[in-house]
Amino acid sequence: MISLADLQRRIEAGELSPDDAIAQSHAAIEAKEKDVRAFVRHDKSAKAQASGPLRGIAVGIKDIIDTSNMPTEMGSQIYRGWQPRSDAPVVMMLKRAGATIIGKTTTTAFASRDPTPTLNPHNSGHTPGGSSSGSAAAVGAGMVPLALGTQTGGSVIRPAAYCGAAAIKPSFRMLPTIGVKCYSWALDTVGLFGSRAEDLARGLLAMTGRTEFSGIGPAKAPRIGVVRQEFAEAVEPAAEEGLQAAIKAAGKAGASVKTIDLPESVQEAWRIHPIIQDFEAHRALAWEFSEHHDEIAPMLRASLDETVGLTPKEYDEARRVARRGRRELGELFEGFDVLLTYSAPGTAPAKELASTGSPRYNRLWTLMGNPCVAVPVMKVGGLPIGVQVIARFGNDPVALAAAWFLEDALAKSG
Template sequence: MLSLIELRTRIEAGRLTPRQAVAEAQAAIAERDPGLGAIVCSDPDPVVPGEGPLAGIAVGIKDIIDTAHLPTQMGSSIYAGWRPRADAAIVSRLKALGAVPLAKTATTAFAGLDPARTVNPHDPAHTPGGSSSGTAAAVAAGMLPLALGTQTGGSVIRPAAFCGVAAIKPSFRLLPMVGVKTFSWALDTLGLFGASIPDIARALALIADRPEIDASGEGSRSPRIGLCLQGFAGEADADAAEALSRAARAAEAAGAVVTDLTLPEPFARAWEVHPLIQDFEARQALAWEYATHRDTLPPVLGAQLDRAQALTAAQYDDARRSAHRARRQLKDVFSEFDAILTYSTTGRAPRGLGSTGDPRFNRLWTLMGVPCVNLPVPGDGLPLGVQVIARFGGDGQALAVAGLIATALARS
């Protein structure tokens, strides 16, 4: 994989120019993407700034995020060839830092559950996950050092785990959603994918203009970690359970205090109502597409919106109250723990391209709005990851704990 930090180190030392760094990404795309389908389109002659803290960093932009210089097609024929007049706020921020929004990465249609054309870089017979399918695959295949995704249920953490890359779904609204196609305005969150925890920490600190996020060495060296199995969400498979156990042992070896954590009933109820909140809002966010192009929508999304027509405002309001109760109680949980360690996925990437996998271990945390980090767990076979979660606004803490465990895993 291409490391953002390594590229920037070479550039700052004068061993690589920003233009050469972007050319490396272009060459990797040309060589590797034909077999992966991760890239929808790319800029053949990009403007490459010579200065800036992200100069020379080619970025993949999930294809529901507006770019003025490249089409934004939402993974749907409805928007084939569509060119926004302006960049999304996040794209403008990347450009201001010197980064190059080089390519649009494949997304499932409107960031829903119908699979995109992308395959898993580790085995093309397996899904890369979704909805940020192309984003995760492009980073895993070494085509891009940084890429943007979004998460409404599990669309950052799950594909990152399936493809074996580091990723963060930051605290809700830490990054601006202006110019990003909405599915659920109470849930949609921009996320970052990179080669390692330090890479995404550096990128998030710069993009959010919060240097403290990258102060990974300044956190507690004995964090209190709650090991949470999320029993209300069902069971993970044996491989995922072993990866979580390995991560917990590594955390303890690094000095962390790991304690079993069972979440009380309000969290089970919040987990239950996540789909209702999501679908009630999706019905409105995609009202034009549903009213004018219902027959063009892919099967899973079309059926999902069909069912959503029957949802009532009273059901939605009750679900929101349940979510609010759980968020209040989560503050008490984080008075006892610095981070939560849990599953990223139910297991390795499923075989076949008919599904993007199950987001059951992600959706509660998206609803809670808290920062979530996928930490790859080294091993044989298809990748596995675990999820590190911190309190709302504790993005630096989540990354610091994930970095601590990553270092311990590398030593074990």
């Protein structure tokens, strides 16, 4: 992978020009795209900007996010050739920081579940995950140092785990979702992919100007609560192996590690996530469902057909459950700096299964709005396995520092 932090240091030291850094990404895309298929658009004319902390940094943009100079097709034939008039605010944040938008990355249709043509960069017979398939694969394959994705269930953290990349799903609404095709306004969250936690911190600092992302380093002896989410069904042995490796490395490096159970109200929040997601999806995709029903991708169309009967009463009760869950989860963080859990149920499923994998270990944290950082741990059978670090809402720097600590601990443990 390409490290954003390393590129920045080399550019600042005069060892690498911003133009040469962008040229490296162009060359990597040309060399690898035919095997990975991460991009729906590659702007071969994209050049480095003259200034800004992200000058020389090539960024891939998930194709549900508006760009003024490239179509935004949302993975759907309904929007084939659709050209927005303006950039989404999150794209402008990147441009104002000096980043170069090098292309649009693949997305499942409307960031839902139908697989894209993208292949896992570690094994082309397996999925890269979804819905941010192209962004995760582009970073995991070493094409770009930074990419934008979105998460409504598990669409940033899970594909990061499958592709061996680091990623952050920030606290809800830290990054604006205006100009991003809506699926669920209570859940949709813009996230970043990079090679490690330091890259994510630098990316967020440059984009947001939030000083709390400046000077982040590895946490010192963090208090870690391990959550296995038994209510979310069993994991594959590979996922448990990855979690155990992370626990062992963290403890050896000086962290306090304790296995805990989540409160009943939080477990109940996990159950009702799909009610909120599906109820809002019917409103967000009302025009497409009514006017272009048969053109909607098959798996998404079937899901919308199955959930058409959800009622406002069910939705309102689900929101009440979510509020109770957030309140009790906040109290849990009085005793821990971060929580640690699986990023995915196992390694990336085979492509022939036509699945981007299950979001069942991610969806609770999306609903709760907490910042989550994906940390690659190891490979099992040649495929990456990762874990996720979760902090209290608004404590994104704490999540990144703990993830950085865990990366160092894993590196030392071999």
